[in-house]
Amino acid sequence: MTSRHEGLEFPVLPFSRLVGQGELKRVLEIAYVMPSIGGVLASGERGTAKSTTVRSFAQMMYGTLPVTLPINATDDRILGGWQIDALLRGEPKEMKGLLEEADQGVLYVDEVNLLDDHVVNIILDVVSTGLLVVQRDGLDHAGTPVSFTLVGTMNPEEGGLRPQLLDRFGLMVPVETELDTAVRRDILLTVLRFEEERRRAESSWLREGAAEDREHRSRIDAARSAAHDVLLSPRMAELCAQIAIDFEVSGHRGEIVMAQAARAVAALDGRFEVNARDVRAAAPYAVMHRRPEAAYGDAIGWELKDDELLDQIVNEVAAGERTYGRP
Numbered sequence: 001m002t003s004r005h006e007g008l009e010f011p012v013l014p015f016s017r018l019v020g021q022g023e024l025k026r027v028l029e030i031a032y033v034m035p036s037i038g039g040v041l042a043s044g045e046r047g048t049a050k051s052t053t054v055r056s057f058a059q060m061m062y063g064t065l066p067v068t069l070p071i072n073a074t075d076d077r078i079l080g081g082w083q084i085d086a087l088l089r090g091e092p093k094e095m096k097g098l099l100e101e102a103d104q105g106v107l108y109v110d111e112v113n114l115l116d117d118h119v120v121n122i123i124l125d126v127v128s129t130g131l132l133v134v135q136r137d138g139l140d141h142a143g144t145p146v147s148f149t150l151v152g153t154m155n156p157e158e159g160g161l162r163p164q165l166l167d168r169f170g171l172m173v174p175v176e177t178e179l180d181t182a183v184r185r186d187i188l189l190t191v192l193r194f195e196e197e198r199r200r201a202e203s204s205w206l207r208e209g210a211a212e213d214r215e216h217r218s219r220i221d222a223a224r225s226a227a228h229d230v231l232l233s234p235r236m237a238e239l240c241a242q243i244a245i246d247f248e249v250s251g252h253r254g255e256i257v258m259a260q261a262a263r264a265v266a267a268l269d270g271r272f273e274v275n276a277r278d279v280r281a282a283a284p285y286a287v288m289h290r291r292p293e294a295a296y297g298d299a300i301g302w303e304l305k306d307d308e309l310l311d312q313i314v315n316e317v318a319a320g321e322r323t324y325g326r327p
Helices: 022-033 050-062 075-079 084-088 117-129 163-168 181-197 204-229 234-246 253-268 276-287 304-318
Strands: 040-044 080-082 094-096 105-110 131-136 139-145 148-154 171-175
Touching (some): 022 276, 050 148, 171 276, 234 304
Parallel strands (some): 040 171
Antiparallel strands (some): 080 094, 131 139
C-alpha cells in the first residue's frame, strides 16, 4: 500500500529522512551535478541500505524511482528491439530498451558484478559517449542521444568487477554496516516510523520530508547549473595529478574524474573556484578502485593510512612544497 501526499508517492523514504550513509548520499549528488564523471559504484555488504539510498535519491531528483536493470535482462530489453506481439500480427513496432527508458533519470544496476561483462560494457559505453547505437535484428540507429546517472551496487563477497570495468565507473563508494549504536537505533526507528506513516491517509512527517527534499533538490539543481563555471586552477590540477601519481593510479582517468568531482563539490558549496579541501573530499572516491591492488582482485577500500598519505600530499602541494611529479 502506498500513500499519496501532494501528488507524490512514497514507495521509499524521502531522501531527507534517511539516516546514515552520508558518503553515498554525497557522492550521488556529486555525480548528478557533474554527469561527465560517469556514474557511481557502491560496494558493500547486504542490508546496508544501498538500494534504498539510490531509490530515495531518484525519487527526490526525478519524482520517480530509477529504471532498474535486472541481472537476467536480454540485449533487446537493454538496447531495444521489436514488440513480439506486434510482430506476430505482422505489425512491426519498435520497443524502447531500458537504457532509453532511463534517459534524463537514473539507471540502477543492482549486483552489477553479477552481470555479463559485455552487458556492463554496453552500459558504460553509452554513459561515456551519451549515444545509444543499436544495429541488430533489422534495427539501425546510428546514435540516439541518451543521458542518465548510472548507479551500480554490489556485494564484494559475491565477486568483483574486472579492473577495466571498475575503471569505467567514475566514483566508487565503500558502504559499511553502521557500528554506532545510536545511529543503528535511529535507522531502526526511522524504518518503523516510515512503515507506519506511509499507511496513513495524511502524514505530516512525510509531507515535511517531501518539502525538505524539494528544497534540497533546488540546491542540487542550482549547483549543476553552476558547476561548469567553477574554475580549476593550475595549482589544483597539479594537486589532482600528484594524488594520482602517489596512489599509483593507472592511466589518466583518475585525475580527470577527481578534478570534475572537486568542481562539483565546490558548486554544491556555492563557490566558483576549487580549493584543496574540494580535491581532498573528492579524491578517495576517484582513486580507490584505480589503484594496483584492484587489478589483483584484492579488497577495495579506504584505510587510515590512505587518509594520512592523502593529507600529506594535499598539505605539501597546497603549501608549494612539492612540484608536479616530484616526491
